Structures are given as C-alpha cells and as structure tokens.
Amino acid sequence: MSWMCDWAVARPRRNSYHSGRAFSRQSGALLGLLLLFFAGGAHAADPLEPIPVVRGAAGAFDTEVVALCPDVSEKPEVFLARDGDGLAGHLARGRQQVYLVDPWASPTAHAEGFDGVVREVYPAILKRLAAAGGQERITWIGHGLCGLLPMAAAARPSGNPPPVRWIAMGSPFDWSQPAPSLVAWVDAWLAGKALPQSVMRLFFTGFREALGARRSSLPGDIERRGSLEESFELHHRQNVSRPPPVAVLEDLKRWFEAGQLTDRAGWIDYGIGFRNVQGPGLLVAGASDPVAPPESMLAGLDRFAPEAGVGYHLLSRVDGDREEYGHLGMLLSRHSARDVDPLISAWLRGEENLP
Amino acid sequence: MSRVLLTLTLACIVAGCAAPQVKNVAELDRYQTTVTTDDGWTLAVFRVPPAPGTEAMPGFGVPVLMPHGTSVNRFNYMTPGSDLAGYLSRQGYDVWVPEHRGDRSSRSPDPKGYRSGDWSIDDIADHDIPAVLDLVLRETKQPQVWWVGHSLGGILGYITAQSDRSPQVAGLVTIGSPGAYVHPSRWVLKNSRHTGLLPKSGQVPTRGAGKALVPVLDVAPDSRVLHVIFNLDNVDLPTLMRFTHEGMENIGRGMTEQYLSWLQQGDLTSRDGARNWTRGLSSIRQPAFVIAGRVDHIVPAWTARYGYEQLGSQDKTWQVMGVGWGHRADYGHGDLLVGRNVEVELFPLIGGWLDARVGAATATPASADPWEAPASAPASAPSASEGPAAP
Numbered sequence: 231m232s233w234m235c236d237w238a239v240a241r242p243r244r245n246s247y248h249s250g251r252a253f254s255r256q257s258g259a260l261l262g263l264l265l266l267f268f269a270g271g272a273h274a275a276d277p278l279e280p281i282p283v284v285r286g287a288a289g290a291f292d293t294e295v296v297a298l299c300p301d302v303s304e305k306p307e308v309f310l311a312r313d314g315d316g317l318a319g320h321l322a323r324g325r326q327q328v329y330l331v332d333p334w335a336s337p338t339a340h341a342e343g344f345d346g347v348v349r350e351v352y353p354a355i356l357k358r359l360a361a362a363g364g365q366e367r368i369t370w371i372g373h374g375l376c377g378l379l380p381m382a383a384a385a386r387p388s389g390n391p392p393p394v395r396w397i398a399m400g401s402p403f404d405w406s407q408p409a410p411s412l413v414a415w416v417d418a419w420l421a422g423k424a425l426p427q428s429v430m431r432l433f434f435t436g437f438r439e440a441l442g443a444r445r446s447s448l449p450g451d452i453e454r455r456g457s458l459e460e461s462f463e464l465h466h467r468q469n470v471s472r473p474p475p476v477a478v479l480e481d482l483k484r485w486f487e488a489g490q491l492t493d494r495a496g497w498i499d500y501g502i503g504f505r506n507v508q509g510p511g512l513l514v515a516g517a518s519d520p521v522a523p524p525e526s527m528l529a530g531l532d533r534f535a536p537e538a539g540v541g542y543h544l545l546s547r548v549d550g551d552r553e554e555y556g557h558l559g560m561l562l563s564r565h566s567a568r569d570v571d572p573l574i575s576a577w578l579r580g581e582e583n584l585p
Numbered sequence: 586m587s588r589v590l591l592t593l594t595l596a597c598i599v600a601g602c603a604a605p606q607v608k609n610v611a612e613l614d615r616y617q618t619t620v621t622t623d624d625g626w627t628l629a630v631f632r633v634p635p636a637p638g639t640e641a642m643p644g645f646g647v648p649v650l651m652p653h654g655t656s657v658n659r660f661n662y663m664t665p666g667s668d669l670a671g672y673l674s675r676q677g678y679d680v681w682v683p684e685h686r687g688d689r690s691s692r693s694p695d696p697k698g699y700r701s702g703d704w705s706i707d708d709i710a711d712h713d714i715p716a717v718l719d720l721v722l723r724e725t726k727q728p729q730v731w732w733v734g735h736s737l738g739g740i741l742g743y744i745t746a747q748s749d750r751s752p753q754v755a756g757l758v759t760i761g762s763p764g765a766y767v768h769p770s771r772w773v774l775k776n777s778r779h780t781g782l783l784p785k786s787g788q789v790p791t792r793g794a795g796k797a798l799v800p801v802l803d804v805a806p807d808s809r810v811l812h813v814i815f816n817l818d819n820v821d822l823p824t825l826m827r828f829t830h831e832g833m834e835n836i837g838r839g840m841t842e843q844y845l846s847w848l849q850q851g852d853l854t855s856r857d858g859a860r861n862w863t864r865g866l867s868s869i870r871q872p873a874f875v876i877a878g879r880v881d882h883i884v885p886a887w888t889a890r891y892g893y894e895q896l897g898s899q900d901k902t903w904q905v906m907g908v909g910w911g912h913r914a915d916y917g918h919g920d921l922l923v924g925r926n927v928e929v930e931l932f933p934l935i936g937g938w939l940d941a942r943v944g945a946a947t948a949t950p951a952s953a954d955p956w957e958a959p960a961s962a963p964a965s966a967p968s969a970s971e972g973p974a975a976p
Contacts, residue, residue: 409909435908435915438818517880520909525887528768542768548813548882549771554915 277336278351280329280359281306283318295363296326296578297355299333301374301400301521301557302482303419303474306330308373311469312562313450317371320571326578327363331355333376334475343477344375345493348382348500356392369395369578373561374521375478377401378500380511381530382491385503396507397574399514400557402522403504403530406489409520416482419474426463433470434462435556436518437563447553447563470558504530509538512577514570516555517546543573543584620720622686622712625694630717631659631682632724633670639677643940648725649678650717652709654736654761655840656791658688660832661735667824667923669733672932676940679725683717685709687788687837702788702837705856706737710744718745718753729755731939735922736761736884740853740862743892747865756872756942758935761884761921764892765863766848770885772813777848788835795829813882816917819924828923866895873898874938876931878916879907902938906931 280297298309298318309318309330322328333339333355338346359368370380377398402408411431418425440446449469452461485491491500511534515527524544534540545555552565560570572585616631639645651670653661659682662670670680684690686704693699721730732742732754739762746754769777801808811817815825843856852863873896877889886905893903906916912930914920921931 407903409905409907410911411909431908431911518907518909518915520879520907523879523886523905523909525885525890528887531768544770546770546880546882547809554816554880 277332278354278358280331280355280362282362283310283322283328283330293325293327293365294367294369294578295359295365296321296328296369296371297331297359298328299331299370299372299376299379301376302334302478303471304373305470305472306332308470308558308561311449312564312566315567317561317566317571317574320567321575321578324575324578327365329359329362331359333379334478340475340477343475343494344382344481347478348379348386352379352383353392356394360392366392367395368392369397371397371399371574372401373399374401374557378403378491381503381507382500383503384507385498385500387498393508395510397512397514397577398527398530399560400516400519400522400527401513401530402526403491403533404526405485405491408486409523411520413486416479416486419479420476420483427459429466430459430462432520433466433556433558435520436516436554436559437556438553438565445564447559447565449562449564466558470562501533504533505535507534507538509534509540511538511540513540513542514560514573515542515544516557516560517544517548518554518559519557521557541577541584545569545573618720620683620716622716624708624712626686626698626712627692628686628713628717629659629684629688629690630720631663631670631684633663633674633680633682635677635679636675639675642677643944644673644936645677646725646727647678647939647943648721648727648730649673649680649733649939650721650730651680651682651733652714652717652738652741653682653684654734654738655844656789656834656836657832658684658690658834660828661738661922664832664923667927669922669927669932669935672928673733673936673939676936678731678939681717681721681730683713685713687840688834700788701786702835703786703839704837705839705843706740706744707843707855707857708839710741710748714741714745715750718750722753729753731755731758731943733758733935733939734760734762736918738762743853743866743869744862746869746871747862751869751871754871756874756939757869758874758876758938759889759892760876760931760935761878761881761889761918762875762892763853763884763888764866764890764895765851765853766888767851767891768885768887769848770882772882773848777845786838788837789841790835792833792835795833798829812917814917815919816878816880816915816924819914819916819920819926821925824923863892863895866892867897869897871898872900872942874902874904874935876904876906876921876934878918878921879905879909880915881918881921883918900942904934 298306300306300308307330308316310316318328318330333347333351336347336351338350356368360366372379377396378401380394380396409432411428415425415428415432418428438444438447449465452465481494484494492498493500513527513531515522515524517524528542531540531542545551545560547554551569553559553563555563555566555570560566576584616633618630618632619627620630621627635645651662653659662668662682670682673680686693686708687699687702691699698704718730722728730753732745734740734742739757739759742754742757742759743762743764745751746757798811801811808817839856847853852861854861854863873893875889875893875896877884877886879886890903893901904910906912906921908915913926914924916924921927924931
C-alpha cells in the first residue's frame with residue numbers, strides 16, 4: 231500500500247512534475263499553473279536539463295527512460311496539458327522514468343536552428359537523460375519536428391548519438407507539398423504577425439463537439455467558451471505554445487521551398503538518416519493532421535531500412551479510434567487518453583498487436 | 586443486419602459513393618442520348634451543354650467527359666446543390682456524363698449478361714469509354730476531351746490516358762482516385778478478408794443496401810460504417826437519404842473481384858494481370874489535377890498521392906480538401922462531390938484549373954509527339970448561334 235501513500239502525499243517539487251493521480255485529476259488546472267511556475271524556473275537555469283515527471287513512487291530506476299519532446303512551437307508541458315495529466319502522466323503511472331525535454335529552448339536552437347539542435351542539443355540531451363535515469367536505454371517520443379531528431383542525427387557523417395527507440399508523432403517527412411495553413415503560419419511568425427485562424431486550422435483539426443450521445447473531445451476551457459477560433463487560439467497561447475526559434479522557422483521555410491530536409495549549407499541531406507537510423511521505431515499519424523498528413527509520414531515509412539523495424543499507426547475513426555486525430559488532438563483530445571496513450575504504452579511494452 | 590452492413594462495407598471499399606439530391610428525371614431525360622459499344626451494350630449518355638451567356642468564357646464549347654464512380658450513376662455529377670456538371674456548364678463547358686454497363690439505364694445484348702454481373706473495369710475501359718469518346722468527339726467536332734472523374738471515373742481517366750486513346754484526352758482531373766492501393770488501412774485489411782460473404786454470381790446489391798441504410802442514417806447519424814464513405818460532419822442528412830434512393834447502382838461481381846485483387850496486390854491491373862495501370866501512370870503526359878479528401882477512407886489521400894507522384898505529366902497539381910488547406914471541413918470520399926460546400930470550395934478549383942489550361946491546349950500547335958494533340962487542328966468552339974448539337 232505504500233504507493234497509495236506516495237500518491238496521497240505527493241506534491242509538486244522544484245524542477246520536476248511530481249503529483250498524485252487523484253490530486254492531479256481534482257486540481258488539474260491549479261496544478262498546471264504551479265508546475266508551469268516551477269518548470270519555468272528550471273528552464274531558466276538550464277534548458278537542456280530533462281525534467282522528470284513522477285506519478286506515484288519515484289526512483290524506480292530499473293525501468294527505461296522515456297523522453298517526451300515537443301514540437302517546435304510547443305512547451306514541453308503540452309504532454310501534461312490534457313486535464314493536467316496527459317501522455318506524460320499516463321506513462322509515468324506505468325512506472326516509466328518519464329522526462330520532459332526541450333531542445334527548442336536552447337540558445338543553440340535560436341542561433342543555429344535545426345542544424346544546431348541535431349548536432350549539439352540532441353546528443354547532449356541524450357547524455358543527460360542517460361545520466362539522470364541511470365539507463366543507457368532511452369526511448370525518444372517526439373511530437374512534430376522533435377520526432378525527426380533521431381533520423382536527422384543518424385544522417386550526420388560524424389555524429390554518433392547513442393541508439394534510441396523512438397516514436398515520431400505527427401512528424402512530417404515529406405516537405406514538397408506543405409499544407410497552405412502551415413506555410414501561412416510560418417510566414418506569419420517570421421513576419422511578426424498574429425494569425426489566429428491558422429491555429430485552429432493547423433493544430434486543432436479533428437476535435438469533435440458533443441452530438442447526441444457522443445462526448446465532446448474539446449479541451450474543457452474551449453468547450454466552456456464555445457468552439458470559436460479565438461477560443462482555440464487563446465487555449466493554444468495559454469496552455470500549449472510558446473514562440474518558436476526564428477532560426478528553425480527559417481529552416482522550415484527553406485525546406486518548403488526545396489522540398490527536402492537539408493542542412494543550411496546544403497551538405498547534409500537529413501533524409502539519408504532514414505536509411506541509417508536504428509529502431510525499433512513507430513510512426514503515429516493523425517488522419518486529419520495538416521502539419522504531418524498521413525501521406526507525408528508514409529513517405530518516410532517507405533525510406534526506412536526494413537531491418538530497422540519501423541511500424542506505422544494511423545489514428546483514425548475508421549480504424550476504431552474515436553476521432554480523426556489532428557496534430558494536437560493526439561495529445562490534447564479527451565479521447566486521446568483512450569486511443570493514443572494505450573497505443574504508446576503497448577508499443578513500449580513491445581506488444582506486437584497494437585490496440 | 587450485420588451481413589447487410591458488412592456487404593455494404595465491402596462494396597464501399599471500392600465505391601465512389603456520392604451523388605445526392607434527385608434532379609428532375611424528366612429534365613435529365615431531355616439531355617439523354619445513347620451509345621452502343623462494340624460488344625453490344627447500350628449505354629445512356631447525358632449531355633449538359635454550355636449555359637446561355639457563356640460564349641465569352643475560356644471553356645466555352647470545350648467538351649468535358651465525366652465518367653462516374655463505382656456503385657453510383659449520373660447523379661454523381663448532376664444534382665442541385667452538388668451539381669458539378671451544371672457548374673462546369675455555367676462556365677461554358679460542354680459536359681458529357683456517361684453511365685456504365687450494369688447501371689439501370691444500360692442494356693445488355695444478352696439478358697443473362699446483365700444478371701451475371703460478370704463485367705469488369707476492363708470492359709468499361711475497353712468498350713464503354715471508347716464508344717463514348719467517339720460519340721462526344723463526333724458530336725462536338727473536337728479532337729479531344731478534358732476528363733473529370735470521381736473515384737472510378739478518375740481511374741478510367743488514368744487508364745484511357747495511357748491507352749491508344751490517349752491523344753483524345755487533353756487533360757485529367759481526378760477526384761478521390763487512387764494510383765495504387767498502397768498502405769491499406771487496418772480497416773481495409775480486416776474487411777477484405779470477408780470475401781466469402783460476396784455473392785457467387787450476379788451483382789453486389791449496393792443499391793438495396795443503400796436503401797436499407799436510410800433508417801440507419803435516421804437513428805445513427807454518427808455511424809462509423811457511414812463514416813467510411815462520408816465525413817458525416819460535412820454532409821447534410823437529407824441529401825444522403827435522397828442519394829441512397831436514386832444515386833446508387835449495384836456493382837458487378839467481376840468488378841468487385843477486380844477491386845479486391847487490387848487491394849491485395851496494391852497495383853491497379855487489368856483482370857488478367859497483363860496490363861499494369863499503376864506502372865503506366867509514368868507514361869501519362871497530359872496536365873493533371875489530382876484531388877484527395879483529407880479523411881477519405883475509400884481512397885485515402887496517400888493512395889491518390891501515390892498516383893500523383895507516379896504521373897509523368899510535367900504540369901500536375903496536387904490538392905487536398907481539408908481544414909488545413911483552407912476549407913471548412915475535412916472531406917471524405919462521398920463528400921468530395923456532395924459535401925455542404927463543394928459548390929464554393931471544390932468546383933471553383935476544378936473550373937479554375939480547367940480555365941487556365943483549355944486556352945493553352947487549343948493553342949498548342951500540332952506536333953509529331955504522340956502524347957500531344959493530333960495533327961489535325963482542333964475545331965473552333967461552336968458559336969453562340971450554332972449552340973451545342975441536339976442530344
């Protein structure tokens with residue numbers, strides 16, 4: 231019964247996300263605010279330092295290390311933003327050593343863009359994860375652009391990052407036909423303009439409002455306000471997003487124009503890493519995701535070496551899920567707790583037949 | 586009930602299910618003519634001539650051939666509110682909508698031939714389409730048609746554009762048409778195993794299944810089975826209910842078998858396997874506009890995208906219909922033609938794409954290149970006083 235006691239006494243600690251299940255469910259919003267406060271302090275100290283997420287008893291160091299890495303415009307807390315819990319809480323309760331990492335907050339990302347993250351930040355984070363978790367075995371779960379880091383690192387001729395298991399969620403592999411709303415969003419950021427309508431069109435596709443017996447999948451504060459574009463934008467700004475590094479946005483712009491993922495000097499084709507990267511890996515695509523449409527992720531799937539053991543999973547109603555998941559829906563939708571979290575857990579356990 | 590649903594589901598793996606409200610049938614009959622194929626089938630062909638006052642438009646008098654999808658009929662394109670044929674007519678185009686063998690309007694030379702359901706996509710491509718092409722080119726006195734096809738209608742465009750009839754196709758618009766069945770979804774893999782439920786001969790009764798769906802639509806507007814065909818958040822229920830009454834046709838067993846073989850092998854091939862139409866996509870040189878629905882589960886966007894990638898056309902355009910692409914909803918397979926906003930979101934894209942090219946195509950000088958227009962200069966568009974030939 232000791233673990234129950236742990237839950238009962240659990241409280242937020244500096245530089246970590248440590249909370250109890252009941253506590254988090256009852257006081258999710260308040261806890262989220264507290265955690266953001268503490269997390270902000272941690273980031274200011276060292277943006278590369280992984281932030282542990284603890285549910286229940288801490289210090290179970292015989293389990294593998296799972297790193298959760300957000301997309302370029304997201305706070306790491308996006309993995310906890312679903313009712314104060316999210317995928318991070320789910321995995322932590324499964325006795326994984328869960329850490330939130332944030333390569334996009336590093337000075338290198340702001341100065342050198344994606345190249346700097348691949349060359350310096352990603353290997354440094356892996357080393358710190360190994361040290362913090364006491365494990366060489368690391369599973370990297372990246373949302374959006376973060377899902378590309380294992381492949382991009384494997385494309386560097388002199389790079390030799392430690393092997394990881396990886397999951398890429400909503401990560402675009404084909405840059406030749408980006409969705410217009412994605413291009414508009416990048417252009418707006420580079421021009422310093424607000425583009426609230428693109429937030430809903432880009433990140434919040436697939437959410438479903440209540441209809442008859444069907445439950446709404448909208449985050450609670452949006453549902454209370456009504457599903458207006460402004461509500462999505464406000465929710466996104468307050469709970470999910472933060473300004474992306476301009477250097478990375480410039481990289482995105484360059485990739486759109488070139489139709490491929492290369493470094494700034496044009497010397498490294500990061501696409502080579504698809505053939506070099508080790509597995510096992512899993513691609514998780516959202517059926518309605520304009521950032522990383524299924525056809526974009528499948529373009530990547532076809533390029534991995536067969537021996538890498540890379541799987542593909544489409545989050546779609548027709549395949550039994552509760553909605554046509556979009557880019558943030560796979561993390562924030564209320565349905566994702568039943569559709570996405572068990573999928574990730576099952577894959578981490580090595581189950582062959584994923585739910 | 587489960588068998589009905591399963592049969593419908595299997596059928597709809599391949600169905601270009603779309604076409605809602607019923608236009609006045611007598612009005613449609615006014616546009617109807619018939620054509621006889623070289624193997625004796627009689628097919629209905631519907632012509633929607635250029636609307637009055639369109640003489641100055643770039644597409645005036647340019648013939649557009651619009652074969653329909655599987656398990657549906659002319660209502661695919663000819664219904665108020667989602668009337669692509671009417672829309673293009675109002676842009677000046679001379680629109681022709683043929684029906685295929687096996688549709689209620691068709692007549693087989695052998696009564697057993699209709700009941701047997703033993704026709705295939707090869708038969709439509711090799712016999713129906715050439716007869717229709719000859720009719721359209723003869724009646725319009727034009728050397729080429731522009732092809733607009735939804736689902737199977739687009740596949741037939743791909744097939745024709747790589748056949749000896751290719752010079753008669755000026756360009757292609759395919760809407761929810763696969764280039765190959767790559768990466769089939771878990772749903773397709775699961776359901777394609779149930780082939781034992783298909784009838785041993787005759788036709789797959791999708792028309793009856795469609796009518797059986799009416800009560801399901803009424804009580805379960807959030808049905809997952811229907812979601813395979815339509816994004817139910819993007820279509821109006823009354824439209825769907827009317828569609829199931831008039832817009833659906835049975836599918837011949839031969840066609841069903843061919844679709845199932847495509848699902849198993851990936852590539853689109855002739856029934857005997859001798860012709861691989863997926864590989865042939867690279868030989869197509871015509872301008873092409875490939876349109877996919879973001880949440881199309883019959884022809885997922887990546888299968889349409891595969892076709893786009895394989896096309897040998899220098900001038901090719903890719904378009905996804907979805908929220909991230911500036912539209913009001915993510916489009917499913919059926920709602921690519923009957924979605925709430927197709928008249929303002931999709932049809933103008935098609936019209937604009939055609940308008941931007943028809944002038945250039947007719948101005949192209951004759952060339953020895955077999956992939957370009959034939960040596961004979963295109964006939965000029967009919968003048969306003971001439972008007973279209975009487976159907």
